[in-house]
Amino acid sequence: MIILQILLNGILLGGFYALIGVGFSLVWGVTNIINLAHGAIALLGAYITLFLFQHYGFDPFLSLPFSFIPLFIFGYILQRFLLNLVVKAQIFMLLILTFGIEIFLVNFMTTFFSADFRSVTPDYAGESLIVGNIVIPYIRLGVFAICVLITLLLSLFLNKTWTGKAIKATSLDIDAAMMVGINPAKIFAITFAIASGLAGVAGSLFSLTQAFSPSVAGALTLRAFIVSILGGLGRVEGALLGGIILGIVETLSSYIIGESYKNAITLAIMVLVLVIKPTGILGKKYFAEVKH
Amino acid sequence: MKRAGLMILVLSLIFLFVAQAFSADVIRFGAALSLTGKLAKEGNLVKNGYELWKETVNKKGGIRVGNKYYKVDIKYYDDESDPNRAAKLVEKLITEDGIKLILGPYGSESVFSTSAITEKYGALMVQGGAAADKLYTRGFKNLFGIYTVATEYMDDTLKMLRNKTPKPNTVAIVYSNDLFSTQVAQGAYASAQKYGYKVVYYKDYPKGTQDLSTVIVEIKAKNPDILIGCGHFQDTVVIVKQSKDYKLNPKAIAFSVGPTLPDFITALKGDAEYIFGSAQWTPTLKYKDPVFGSNANFVKAFKAKFGVEPNYHAAGGAAAAVIFQRAIEKAGSFTDINRIRQALASFNEETLFGKIRFDATGKVVGKGMPVIQILRGQQKTVYPEAAAEAKPVYPKPAWR
Numbered sequence: 001m002i003i004l005q006i007l008l009n010g011i012l013l014g015g016f017y018a019l020i021g022v023g024f025s026l027v028w029g030v031t032n033i034i035n036l037a038h039g040a041i042a043l044l045g046a047y048i049t050l051f052l053f054q055h056y057g058f059d060p061f062l063s064l065p066f067s068f069i070p071l072f073i074f075g076y077i078l079q080r081f082l083l084n085l086v087v088k089a090q091i092f093m094l095l096i097l098t099f100g101i102e103i104f105l106v107n108f109m110t111t112f113f114s115a116d117f118r119s120v121t122p123d124y125a126g127e128s129l130i131v132g133n134i135v136i137p138y139i140r141l142g143v144f145a146i147c148v149l150i151t152l153l154l155s156l157f158l159n160k161t162w163t164g165k166a167i168k169a170t171s172l173d174i175d176a177a178m179m180v181g182i183n184p185a186k187i188f189a190i191t192f193a194i195a196s197g198l199a200g201v202a203g204s205l206f207s208l209t210q211a212f213s214p215s216v217a218g219a220l221t222l223r224a225f226i227v228s229i230l231g232g233l234g235r236v237e238g239a240l241l242g243g244i245i246l247g248i249v250e251t252l253s254s255y256i257i258g259e260s261y262k263n264a265i266t267l268a269i270m271v272l273v274l275v276i277k278p279t280g281i282l283g284k285k286y287f288a289e290v291k292h
Numbered sequence: 293m294k295r296a297g298l299m300i301l302v303l304s305l306i307f308l309f310v311a312q313a314f315s316a317d318v319i320r321f322g323a324a325l326s327l328t329g330k331l332a333k334e335g336n337l338v339k340n341g342y343e344l345w346k347e348t349v350n351k352k353g354g355i356r357v358g359n360k361y362y363k364v365d366i367k368y369y370d371d372e373s374d375p376n377r378a379a380k381l382v383e384k385l386i387t388e389d390g391i392k393l394i395l396g397p398y399g400s401e402s403v404f405s406t407s408a409i410t411e412k413y414g415a416l417m418v419q420g421g422a423a424a425d426k427l428y429t430r431g432f433k434n435l436f437g438i439y440t441v442a443t444e445y446m447d448d449t450l451k452m453l454r455n456k457t458p459k460p461n462t463v464a465i466v467y468s469n470d471l472f473s474t475q476v477a478q479g480a481y482a483s484a485q486k487y488g489y490k491v492v493y494y495k496d497y498p499k500g501t502q503d504l505s506t507v508i509v510e511i512k513a514k515n516p517d518i519l520i521g522c523g524h525f526q527d528t529v530v531i532v533k534q535s536k537d538y539k540l541n542p543k544a545i546a547f548s549v550g551p552t553l554p555d556f557i558t559a560l561k562g563d564a565e566y567i568f569g570s571a572q573w574t575p576t577l578k579y580k581d582p583v584f585g586s587n588a589n590f591v592k593a594f595k596a597k598f599g600v601e602p603n604y605h606a607a608g609g610a611a612a613a614v615i616f617q618r619a620i621e622k623a624g625s626f627t628d629i630n631r632i633r634q635a636l637a638s639f640n641e642e643t644l645f646g647k648i649r650f651d652a653t654g655k656v657v658g659k660g661m662p663v664i665q666i667l668r669g670q671q672k673t674v675y676p677e678a679a680a681e682a683k684p685v686y687p688k689p690a691w692r
Contacts, residue, residue: 002513009505117526119533119559126536126563126691137537210502211530219502254506259497260469 001133006255014247015144020202021227022239023195029234030171030191036098039220040105041196045203046212053120060120067200075196080189109214120207143205155236226270232280319362319626322385323395329373334398334605341609379405386413400424407435418616420608428653436636436654440661443479445548445570448661452675454487456686460517464493468523476522476548512540522548529559536691543687566688570661573604577679581644583614590644611645
């Protein structure tokens, strides 16, 4: 019975990992930027939710647009006026730049919100759906549902809208995309904006289930990284699958081997995937292709 | 230029003589404290404890050695929360400033590094700012500490709970895998066995973890009567939140660190209710004190001087200084380190921090840890009974 509960926990956690991973994966797949600031951007969302909740009693679920929109704009500006300048540079330069942004954001948050661990606890926190011996906290269920919904919406957006198709086209062949009138700089900026906005939403949801401080930014980025590797770059369905696999692997290994070894096991799985199928479980070749 | 040099020489000579003449009636203590850096908050509280002690003693005329009263002076250095720097500064205190009476810094790491220096130079340290057991396993002769050590942190909590009805039989212990918490957990395990509990869960988790849902689910499957968490502030918040999420409802929840901090209540609000915590000291303890008169007087004097209620950091500093002073008075000398050490080794007096005795390694024995419980949004001392402000609530009501 306990194993069922743990599997369920893993799946619910996986929904969150999918959401934090999908933006990271999209940016990596389309612009070839490994955004080390992704976790820090997500935390900005968490602090927006905390701020609205503490000062205005805002329901955390209703605050999602308030973390999506500002971070969407933030992401757009960041890519358009900073990252685009060096997007053609070597990968090393991009890593240093995004790492620098991460350090800046973490320090910014530490200054404004202190290094204390926070959590957002609305009145209904702790209420759970109980089926036999299985306990499903409503918040985790809600977070999972929203994560899956947003991931599917993103998939629809990429496949059905002009902008979405343009993003996919740019990731496939940047020169051909330019030939049909797509401005890659703009597409890069929109991609980064979407990824940042989604990270913000993920962060808001994170604040509901776990305690957070600016120091957990790195751990979030690492999860996003693993999800992308597992699922395959730039693939929405991949992120969903990768997230759920990561969630299950984490909770199962924590149960069977011990919480202290969880991270080691997770990283071992990632290495395994890289060795056996470097493009990720659902990855197709072109999405991970190096474009310069 | 030459004249200026001469002037400086003469002036400094005069100053030297004056200082020497002046120092004849003064006992000088030294302390390297974290006045800035990441432990600045705690370091400054310890300093406040020292300062209040100094002021109180000097107001009474000073420390009595033989038939003479000596005023107290404390020389401070800022170690910037760096244990290595603290060690260098203590070396400077001993070798350059000629001070052999060292008041301890805050934090186990700093006490660890600086006590090695005091040992090396045959200086003496009394510290009220570190609780690691490893401080006392190095065969040092010149270090005395008044914090109950890590392995004894949960002992009083388990002792208090054993006679409650319905009688608790099983204990789950979960701990962060850092040194301090591991030692606390080991001690809790030993205490649980001593008091006849069955330990049904005993596992660690990585330091700084954010999600413990699997651990909570596992503990829930064992259905323990008591849940003991040995970790840090953030872990306690995670454990409480997720216990509520997964309806883990033991009859008592106790933490080694966390509930004693005001932030615990701010972070958890109503969910903090009925949770137990271990404290080195609380303001309501009813002890006598040779300098302040009583613990209550210390609290009053501290409030009057600094405008806030003291916490255990400040009390630890003041108590360490009080014990140092009493040992000097008993030894009848402030220069004979050997005799002061002997006075400390045979020390057995009530102070604001409790009844203090040291074992052969210099660590305090039998002091115990007062137990607090969060009741109606406030920390209330519930054990030992003599100091209790309220009766402990047990069993803990289920999560709402």
